[in-house]
Amino acid sequence: MDDAGWGGAPAGPGARGLPASGYPHEVRAEIVRRAAAGESLRAICADEGMPHRTLIRRWVRQWPEFGRELAAAAKAVRLRRRRADLARAMAPKDFRGRLITYTPAIGAEICRRLSEGETLIAICRGEGAPKYATVLRWLRVLPEFADAYAEARQLAADYLFDEAREVALASRPATVWVDRLKFDVIRWQAARIAPRKYAEKVLNTEEIATLRAIREGRENGPAPFTVILKRYSEVTEEELRRSDEGEP
Numbered sequence: 001m002d003d004a005g006w007g008g009a010p011a012g013p014g015a016r017g018l019p020a021s022g023y024p025h026e027v028r029a030e031i032v033r034r035a036a037a038g039e040s041l042r043a044i045c046a047d048e049g050m051p052h053r054t055l056i057r058r059w060v061r062q063w064p065e066f067g068r069e070l071a072a073a074a075k076a077v078r079l080r081r082r083r084a085d086l087a088r089a090m091a092p093k094d095f096r097g098r099l100i101t102y103t104p105a106i107g108a109e110i111c112r113r114l115s116e117g118e119t120l121i122a123i124c125r126g127e128g129a130p131k132y133a134t135v136l137r138w139l140r141v142l143p144e145f146a147d148a149y150a151e152a153r154q155l156a157a158d159y160l161f162d163e164a165r166e167v168a169l170a171s172r173p174a175t176v177w178v179d180r181l182k183f184d185v186i187r188w189q190a191a192r193i194a195p196r197k198y199a200e201k202v203l204n205t206e207e208i209a210t211l212r213a214i215r216e217g218r219e220n221g222p223a224p225f226t227v228i229l230k231r232y233s234e235v236t237e238e239e240l241r242r243s244d245e246g247e248p
Contacts, residue, residue: 110135
């Protein structure tokens with residue numbers, strides 16, 4: 001399609017007093033480009049220097065190739081919108097029907113930062129990050145993310161364990177009391193996240209003693225004893241005498 005074919009035929013005056021043949025090929029190409037990007041003819045023609053919609057319709061009748069390009073651009077826009085609508089309809093939703101904006105990449109980033117000792121509050125405070133309540137909702141409705149989250153929390157215990165040592169080694173006489181508070185909090189968190197691995201031994205000893213007491217029946221009463229019953233006719237006088245004298 002050449003410029004002579006576009007504007008060679010007399011088409012009468014165009015918009016804003018310009019003749020139809022006075023619009024260069026670049027203007028027509030710009031119309032197609034913007035239409036393919038999703039803009040309406042009304043919005044395109046509202047700009048200064050662009051032809052009126054009536055003139056564009058006339059071009060479509062006069063030059064079929066231009067009409068085919070505009071039709072292809074409009075079809076592409078409809079297909080994109082249809083696919084977007086279908087993606088929204090098929091996107092996972094929570095129990096209230098709200099759209100879940102979770103992606104595997106977002107979940108992996110959250111779990112990575114959790115395993116490196118960051119708190120969920122600090123992660124959600126960042127620019128562009130999901131809200132704290134949103135992450136908690138994901139944990140309720142996305143089992144895969146919940147499993148990865150739990151694993152990241154366990155890995156965080158190892159990080160906290162090393163961090164406690166770093167705090168202790170960096171302590172100075174002027175900061176020892178503040179560092180002690182930091183150390184205790186970090187140690188407490190590590191013990192709560194992974195109690196079998198990082199809880200103090202005295203706690204494990206108490207739990208073992210409690211379980212042993214329950215097993216032996218001594219938690220809420222005296223030590224167990226054995227009762228042997230015999231029929232009286234089977235007990236001899238010699239056995240009665242020994243029983244009275246305390247002999248075995």
